[in-house]
Amino acid sequence: MSIIEVKNLTKIFGKNTKQALKLLDNGHSKEEILKQTGSTVGVNRANFSVEEGEIFVIMGLSGSGKSTLVRLINRLIEPTGGNIYINGEDLAKMNKQELREVRRKKLSMVFQKFGLFPHRTVLENAAFGLEIQKVEKQEREEKAKKALELVGLGGYLDQKPGQLSGGMQQRVGLARALTNDPSVLLMDEAFSALDPLIRKEMQDELIHLQSKMKKTILFITHDLDEALRLGDRIALMRDGNIVQIGTPEEILVNPANDYVEKFVEDVDKSKIFTAQHIMKRPETIQIEKHGPRVALERMREEGISSILVTDKNRQLQGYVTAEAASQAVKSQNGDLKEIIKTDIPQVDKDTALQDIFSVIYDSQTPVAVVEEGKLLGIIVRGAVIAALAGEGEVENNV
Amino acid sequence: MFNMMSIVPKIPVAEGVTDFVGWLTDTFSFLFDPIKVHFGNLMDFITESVLMNIPPLIFILLVAVIAFFLTGKKLGLAAFSIVGLWFIHNQGYWEEMMNTLTLVIVASLLSVIIGVPIGILMSKSKITETIFTPILDFMQTMPAFVYLIPAVAFFGIGMVPGVIASLIFATPPTIRFTNLGIRQVSGELVEAADAFGSTGAQKLFKVELPMARPTIMAGINQTVMLSLSMVVIASMIGAPGLGSEVLSALQRSQVGPGFVSGVGIVILAIVIDRMTQNLSKEKKANG
Numbered sequence: 001m002s003i004i005e006v007k008n009l010t011k012i013f014g015k016n017t018k019q020a021l022k023l024l025d026n027g028h029s030k031e032e033i034l035k036q037t038g039s040t041v042g043v044n045r046a047n048f049s050v051e052e053g054e055i056f057v058i059m060g061l062s063g064s065g066k067s068t069l070v071r072l073i074n075r076l077i078e079p080t081g082g083n084i085y086i087n088g089e090d091l092a093k094m095n096k097q098e099l100r101e102v103r104r105k106k107l108s109m110v111f112q113k114f115g116l117f118p119h120r121t122v123l124e125n126a127a128f129g130l131e132i133q134k135v136e137k138q139e140r141e142e143k144a145k146k147a148l149e150l151v152g153l154g155g156y157l158d159q160k161p162g163q164l165s166g167g168m169q170q171r172v173g174l175a176r177a178l179t180n181d182p183s184v185l186l187m188d189e190a191f192s193a194l195d196p197l198i199r200k201e202m203q204d205e206l207i208h209l210q211s212k213m214k215k216t217i218l219f220i221t222h223d224l225d226e227a228l229r230l231g232d233r234i235a236l237m238r239d240g241n242i243v244q245i246g247t248p249e250e251i252l253v254n255p256a257n258d259y260v261e262k263f264v265e266d267v268d269k270s271k272i273f274t275a276q277h278i279m280k281r282p283e284t285i286q287i288e289k290h291g292p293r294v295a296l297e298r299m300r301e302e303g304i305s306s307i308l309v310t311d312k313n314r315q316l317q318g319y320v321t322a323e324a325a326s327q328a329v330k331s332q333n334g335d336l337k338e339i340i341k342t343d344i345p346q347v348d349k350d351t352a353l354q355d356i357f358s359v360i361y362d363s364q365t366p367v368a369v370v371e372e373g374k375l376l377g378i379i380v381r382g383a384v385i386a387a388l389a390g391e392g393e394v395e396n397n398v
Numbered sequence: 399m400f401n402m403m404s405i406v407p408k409i410p411v412a413e414g415v416t417d418f419v420g421w422l423t424d425t426f427s428f429l430f431d432p433i434k435v436h437f438g439n440l441m442d443f444i445t446e447s448v449l450m451n452i453p454p455l456i457f458i459l460l461v462a463v464i465a466f467f468l469t470g471k472k473l474g475l476a477a478f479s480i481v482g483l484w485f486i487h488n489q490g491y492w493e494e495m496m497n498t499l500t501l502v503i504v505a506s507l508l509s510v511i512i513g514v515p516i517g518i519l520m521s522k523s524k525i526t527e528t529i530f531t532p533i534l535d536f537m538q539t540m541p542a543f544v545y546l547i548p549a550v551a552f553f554g555i556g557m558v559p560g561v562i563a564s565l566i567f568a569t570p571p572t573i574r575f576t577n578l579g580i581r582q583v584s585g586e587l588v589e590a591a592d593a594f595g596s597t598g599a600q601k602l603f604k605v606e607l608p609m610a611r612p613t614i615m616a617g618i619n620q621t622v623m624l625s626l627s628m629v630v631i632a633s634m635i636g637a638p639g640l641g642s643e644v645l646s647a648l649q650r651s652q653v654g655p656g657f658v659s660g661v662g663i664v665i666l667a668i669v670i671d672r673m674t675q676n677l678s679k680e681k682k683a684n685g
Contacts, residue, residue, distance in 0.1 A: 076589050104595035115590035119608045129594040132604070180594070 002049035003183060003216045004056075004073065009046040009082035011068055011240075014039025017080050030239060042068040044240040045082065052183075053214040059227040060237030066220045069237070070188050073218065074107045075099055086184065104133050108177035112189035114169045116161040122148065122172050123157040129180040140179075147175040150209065167198035174206075178213075185217045191226065203229055224263065228252075228272055236260055248272060270354035270388055275347050278356075278387045279369045279377030284308045287317050291336055292328035295320045306365060308375060309340055316368055316375040318342035346370050347379075353387055360384055419548045430552045441500050441557045449496040458483045461669065468676040475672050482665035491640060491662050498629050498639035498666060501557060505564035505625040510618055513569045517576020517614070518602065527577065534570040542567055542631045550635050560632030568624035575617020579610030615678030622674050626667050640666070 012020045012033075020039040023032065030041045043065045050056040060066040071077040073084055075091060084091040086106055091099065108129065109115075116125050123141060124131075126148050130140035148154055151171040161169050170190060177185055191199045203226060210217065221227050227234050228248040235245045236256075244256035252272055255261035283302050285295050287309050299307050299322045309317040317340060324339040345363045347356055349371050360367050360381055369377040423430070452460070458480055466476040486495050520527045545566055549559035583606050591601040607614075633641030640662045647656030 071589075074593055076592055100595040100597065102595075103593060107593070109590070109593040111586050111590060113584075113586050115584075115586040117587060117590075117605060117609075128590075128604075132594060132596045132600045176594075186593075 003052045003087060004050040004218065005083075005085040005088075006046055006048050006073065007083045007085070009043060009069070009072055009084060010080050011042040011065075011072055011077060012039045012080045013042050021081050041240050042077075043072060046242050048235055048242065048245055050184075050216055050218060052216055054232045055210060055217045055219055055230050057219045057221060057227040057231035057234045058237060059221055059224060059231075059234055061222055063239075064237040065240040066222075066237050067188055068240075070109075070186050070218060070220050074103055074109060074186060076109075104129065104180065106182050107184050107186060108180060108182040109186040109188065110170070110173045110177045110190040112192055114161070114166075114173045114193070116169055116172055116176075118160060118162055121158050121160060122153060122164070125161060125172055126175045126179050128176055133180070143181075144175070144179045147178040148172070150178065151175045151205070165198075166194050167202060170194060170202060171205075174209075178215075183216060185215050187217060187219045189220050189222065192221065192223065199226070206230065224267055228267065236263065249277065253277075270352065270357065273353040273387050274349065275351045275353075275356055275367075275369045275379060276349040276376065278353065278383040279349075279379050280383065282308050282368070282375060282378040284310050284314075284375065285320070285336075287311050287336055287340075292320070292325045292339060295336065296322065296325040296329055299325065308344070308368065308378065309336065310375050314375050315373045316344075316346065316370055319344050319365060344368050349376055353384065357384060357388075419551055422548075423551045426552075434553045434558050437561070438556055438558050441504055441561070444504070445493075445496050445500045449499060450493060454483075454487050454492055458487075465669070465673060468673055470676070475669070475676075479669050482669060486662045486665060489658050489662070491643065491659060494638065494640045494643055494659070495662060495666060497557075497637075498626075498641065498663070501560055501564065501629055501632065501637060501639060502622065502626050502666075502670065505561045505568060505628070506618070506622045508561065508565055509569040509572050509621045509625065512565070513572030513617075513621065514576050514614065517573040517617075518580065518607075520573065520577040521580035521606075530573065534573060537566050538570050542628065543634075546631070546635050555636035557637050559635050560628070560637030563632055563635070564625040564628040567628050568621045571620035571624065572614070572617045575620070576610065576614050579613030579617070580606045582613065583609040612678050615674070619671065619674040619678070622670055623667065626663065626670065629663065 010021065010024065012024070014020065014037065016037040016039050020033050020037045020041070023036065024041060024044065028036075030044070034040055046069055048056070058066045058069060068077055072079045073091070075084075079092055082092065086102060089102070091102060094102065117128065120128070123144055126144035127140040130143060135143075145154070145157065148157065148171075151174050153168060153171050153175060156164065156168065161172060164172065170193075173190070191202045194202060206217075207230065219227075219230055221230075231248055233245060233247055234251055236243045236251065236259075238259055244251060244260050246254075246256075249272075251260060252264050252267065255264055283298060283304060285298060285307055288311060295307055295309075299305065304322075306319050306321045308319050311317060319341055320336065320339055321341070324341075328335075328339050344365050345359050345367045347359060347367055347369055349369050351369075356367060356379060360379065366381075367379045368375060369379060449457075461479045461483060462476040465479045466473065469475045483495075486492060516530065520530050542563055546559065546563055549562045553559040553562060587605055587609060588601065591605040596604065629637070629639055629641035630644050631641070633639060633645045636642075640659050643659035644656055644663070647653075647659060
């Protein structure tokens with residue numbers, strides 16, 4: 001079930017927003033609208049939905065409208081048009097009081113520069129959301145403590161935010177957002193102000209927390225690597241428009257247009273692509289049915305010098321070389337088991353390209369891709385090099 | 399020849415104001431008179447029954463102890479208070495100082511009570527800010543003597559019109575600094591307060607005012623100092639205190655007594671200034 005659904009969400013900054021909205025609907029461009037009305041289109045009819053438990057990343061460069069978009073969702077910025085459905089309720093139509101309720105119970109936000117209150121302790125900061133809901137002090141501090149422990153700050157309750165490092169401050173920001181147990185977390189460039197090492201640590205932490213909490217997270221970033229690391233799906237924004245929505249793979253493999261393609265061309269693909277993207281369909285024989293003769297025949301047909309052997313459940317057993325097979329045929333030794341070799345390197349289907357590289361470098365044979373012992377595919381050297389070269393010729397044929 | 403400049407006859411502004419103030423005095427005397435009486439009595443009570451009832455030595459020590467703790471347990475201000483206040487007592491200006499103190503305390507308190515809410519209103523709405531800014535300019539730049547006249551008309555002579563004059567002159571910094579302080583609160587903190595579903599009042603009291611406090615305190619410090627600087631002018635309409643000693647020394651061209659009572663004002667000013675300054679710092683460190 002989609003927990004957030006955004007329909008035609010639009011923000012126009014300026015005076016003549018009604019006229020600008022009409023022009024926008026009539027298909028005029030951002031530049032034309034600016035010329036005619038003096039208004040700027042911040043977000044142009046954004047449409048997307050976020051599923052429960054998903055990390056949905058909105059990614060774009062500065063000025064692309066991503067920060068505006070996230071603020072439209074909890075109406076820190078009033079939308080000019082469109083609807084925001086949270087659990088089916090339209091936020092855009094709510095009065096102040098209803099909106100406040102939704103903000104208190106369902107949406108929490110984490111800010112780029114942390115947005116912590118310097119005059120309050122870490123604990124008081126984390127308890128802020130419940131404090132304004134007039135929850136009893138004891139109860140709210142208990143929940144805040146739990147949230148702080150979750151992010152690893154159980155020992156810093158009485159410190160002031162100013163006494164903590166950037167990474168720790170953002171953990172407080174995260175704990176504050178988690179304390180009221182919202183269904184949706186809005187994270188606006190939450191890790192952008194941190195230095196790279198801490199950023200990566202926080203990303204790992206978020207992924208780890210997410211595996212426990214299963215919140216729905218809307219994550220805003222300008223960092224493509226971060227988007228690819230965190231996102232279950234990514235929406236790419238440019239000039240207020242959503243250019244493409246898709247899984248990280250979809251965006252990398254099938255960029256919707258030149259802009260996206262250009263955007264992703266510098267990505268270190270060796271971190272993004274995994275074994276399953278570059279593997280090929282393997283030629284196999286079954287250990288129960290086939291003997292050396294069949295093996296030799298198949299190798300000849302395909303023009304290969306070795307063939308993989310599985311059992312009838314596709315569990316990988318090993319491989320047979322052409323040389324061994326032909327000797328077995330000559331010596332009338334009909335049993336495949338005698339000539340099977342098992343020293344084939346295996347990798348998991350989610351192994352990153354950069355890790356496969358070292359495996360395949362040392363190996364005489366192709367590398368087998370397996371999932372719980374089951375053979376999925378095979379990787380040859382050429383495929384790894386092609387993918388690293390970024391030719392876009394990645395074969396996706398499982 | 400036709401003279402462009404005399405095309406409009408003189409507009410009777412002065413006459414209009416005179417009539418208006420006269421009308422105000424007559425119409426609202428039911429309001430002004432009780433204020434004059436009760437407020438005057440209250441201030442006399444503060445001076446005579448409270449401040450003057452504290453033995454000078456105790457008072458000086460009390461001030462020194464407060465100064466000691468406010469300045470973070472440093473001896474400087476405490477020592478200065480002891481010497482300075484002792485000097486004022488030694489010169490025979492104790493009661494005058496107490497009168498001045500009453501005027502400053504009452505005027506400052508009223509300034510804060512009136513100024514902070516107006517400052518908050520200004521920070522919340524562009525329209526209020528646009529309306530109040532020229533009024534504040536007017537209050538601060540209009541020569542004090544000008545509004546002494548209607549103050550006397552409304553409230554007679556003595557402490558009360560002195561306080562009113564101080565209020566007009568000394569409230570603007572509190573208003574301006576409150577407005578400024580709240581407007582300077584970082585946008586992200588305001589967003590954070592909103593994003594978690596604060597009501598307007600919660601945002602104000604839990605986030606904006608605490609964040610703006612150092613700035614507001616600086617404004618209040620200015621207000622206190624300005625109301626102290628009004629004591630000489632207030633003495634022209636009969637407010638008792640160190641100011642009236644300065645005034646009478648001026649009128650009789652007595653250099654010596656004028657100097658001593660002037661120094662008395664300076665001593666009081668320094669003690670009050672350092673105390674209120676440290677009040678904001680101390681709160682900041684603890685709260």
